[in-house]
Amino acid sequence: MRRIAIVGGGLAGVAAAYFLAEAVKAGAAVEVELFEAGRRLGGIVETVREGGFVVECGPDGWVTEKPWARELAVELGLEDEMIFSLDEGRKTYVWLNGRLEPIPDGMRMMVPVDVAAVEASSLFSEAAVTAYRDEVGRAEELRTGAPDVDESVAAFVERHFGGEVLERIAAPLLSGVFGGDVKTLSARAVMPIFVAMEQEFGSLIVALQSKADKAQKPIFTSLKAGVGELLERMVAEIPLHWVRMNETVKRLEQDEVGWRVGTAVGNTRFDVVLLATPVDVAQRLMQPLDRRAAELMEMEASSAVVVAFCFLAPLDLPPGFGFLVPPGQGSLLMACTFTDQKYPNRVPPGGRMVRAFFGGAAAERLMRCGNDEIAAVARLELGQILGALPEPVLTVVRRWPHSLPQYAVGHLERMTELDGRVGRLTGLHLLGNGYRGVGLPDLIRDGRRMVSKLTQDA
Template sequence: MKRVAIVGGGVAGLAAAYELARQARNGASLQVVLFEASTRLGGIIETVHEGEFVIECGPDAWVTEKPWARELAEELGLGAEVMPSNDATRKTYVLVDKKLQAMPDGMRMMVPVDLDSLGASELFSAGAKLAYHEELGRAEELRAEAPDEDESVAEFVRRHFGQEVLTKIGAPLLSGVFGGDVTKLSVQAVMAPFVAMEREHGSLIAALQARDAGVKKHSVFTTLRSGMGTLVDRMIATIPEDWIRLAAEVRFVSYGDEGWLVGTARGVERFDAVMMAAPIDVACSLLEPVDAEMAPLMAMEASSAVVVAFGFPDAAKFPVPPGFGFLVPPGSDSLLLAATFVDQKFEDRVPQGGRLVRAFFGCKAAERLMRCGNDETAAVARMELARILGPLPEPQVTVVRRWPRSLPQYAVGHLERMKRLDARASVLDGLSLLGNGYRGVGVPDLIRDARVAARRIVGKSESLTGVAEL
């Protein structure tokens, strides 16, 4: 019987345990222990239900074009729960000169597909619009000069569209996802599809126009009607209870002739394999005594996040612009990173006639709010929202969550470091590195990696849809 330790009960650790449990039911001889330091599973995925409000404390959806979260939801019997975002009314705003300016329709990240819509936009200056149009004519030049080596997101966007586009859209979009500095973020790691487009087409606009021609459009985001927490709950329900240990902080791991040893306050246990799904800071400290050369490869900057959600019973008393929400470029006179108009982004998130708004803080603002109590944090969020949207009525529901160092920053050279890290890890028989510090930060990426690793442990070669993208 193969003994497997899973260190960390976030979505990656749970997906690994789910897959191992599935393999065990199919006859694999396994004994598994999932160690979670806190008293709950799911990591930053958490859904609060209060007064008919469905409030996400972490990610509120996944990117539709990545299939692995949807596949898992359907396996778990949640197919009827799968729900698209309201893309017919999708509109995102950017705070410019203390006013919300709408992004042009048909944008993919910072790349427009519809240049006519771009022309009607008030977000960009004439110079930025010209830069967009000229990018189409520079296709051969851009393709010929596409670098083989990695570069920052900032350098990549500037080469195609210039500084204004980077400042107004590129920086807030990428900061919202990765909480990082676009002058440091690796374009090959965080915008790989766009790098591939450049190498094939040169012009990103031309590439997207060719890709979208005649293709049925899907919603950008997908979620579960009862909330992302349902995905966690369903996975937990499939995992044998005696596999799960809460409030079980792993204090050390070691590797030798006898295999893996995992130590907690309860004692030391031997395992044949370790699936390290703890936050990368924790994983780094646990694995450094095992292989000192891994630690520098795992060391990376990470950003904290603070989420504050307000539920209002009467949307008429708090009007917001139509659309999904707004982004705040770095350097703006606001502590906010972004805000989401949740009741307009998804159906069934509020009681009849209600309104739900989530405020996001990242980087330095989040670090400051980490030291504040819930009441003070909520007061800051209300003040910052009011400065942009106007006075807020008294909320019926307020939810505050802090996620310290939850967003690892994939710096330039990240993919090369991960290759070297994987090479080191492969020498340690039975070690898997899972979580958002390695090969993607989205929920689908974490699920894909965890399930592939679990199948590898039990010697199964069957793959998931799109696993070739690993």
């Protein structure tokens, strides 16, 4: 019987445990223990349900284009529970010079399918519109000049559209997902689709036009009872005796016969360890095993603070999904979601919900405040942009320290080297959001692949 330890019970660890439980049902001879330091499984994935409100404390859905979360939801019997973003009303604003300026329709991140859309927009200056127009004509120059090494997101976007587009859309869109600074983030790791488009077409606008999907799918998918449902369904399939809550793994040791996983309770022997903690914890556990591997795992991770306000009172919001705040616009906020305008099934009749998101330095500072203080700051900051808010019937505050790992320039090369080094530590594998993607679908794909490989080898 092969003994497998999973360290960390966030989505990555729980998905691995679920796939292993399914493998056992199919006859795999494995025994599993899942160590979770906290009192709750799910890590950043958490849904609070109260008074008819479905409040997402972390992820509120996943990108529909990536199939792996959907496949899992179907497998878990959640096909009829899936809901989709209300794309007919899709509009996102940018808080700019004291106004909410809508991002033009038909944009894929900072790239328009049709330049006419940016020409009609008040978000960009004439110089930025000219940069958009010119990008199409520069296709050949951009294609042949595409660098054959990684570069920063800032450099990539600036080469195509200039600094204003970087500052006003690309930076706020990306820093909400990947944390950190666009001057440091890796273009290849963070926007591989655009990098591939550049290599094929030069111009990203031309590439989008040629690839325009006629049968457009809704951009985001979620579940009626919240993303937490995905997690709860998986947990329900994991044998109870596999789960060791409130057990922090403090050390990992390898010897001739396998692995010793050390907690305050003692050491337990395993043949395989799936390390699914946040990358900073994994990095510390790796340090005594392979210093170079630990060095490769060193990365900045920014913190996030989420504050959801639920109302049972009228609230006049602009139509759309919410807004982003570029740096230097006089607000501490990074973004805000108009939750009940983005997804159905989030509020009771007559209910409204907005969710404020703080990142970077503002999140670091707020992290140290109490819940009431954080909520007061969020209310004030939202009020400055949206006007006075009614009294909420429910307020949910969550702090997610160092939760958004930053994939810096050269990330893919570092991960290739890391894979090679970890490969030599027979039986140790890395899962989680520090390596091959931060989104829920990426983590689910990785967990499934890992378990399939492990159980084939078994």
